[in-house]
Amino acid sequence: MIRTARQMLTCHWTARRLQRYLDADPAAPLSAGEVARLEEHLAACERCAEAISQHRTLARALGGWGRRTPVQPASVERMRSVLDDLVREGRR
């Protein structure tokens, strides 16, 4: 029970930082502790690992070094809804 609640909170926490983690935005860097916590969660949580792998595929395609895999609007939509679900669940 406690573990489930904690995991949901962490999914929410993770989803909110995923973009910054992947972009490594110098204007809003994650602390080393945040990165460690995020990676620990990704290793344990299938849904967040799936979200991040979709996000990476998308980022690669958008970045141009994945030109063989053109971005489909549907995959952008799917990515958004995965993140939205994670964020929404954390709020419950």
Ligand SMILES: [Zn+2]
């Ligand atoms: Zn998660």
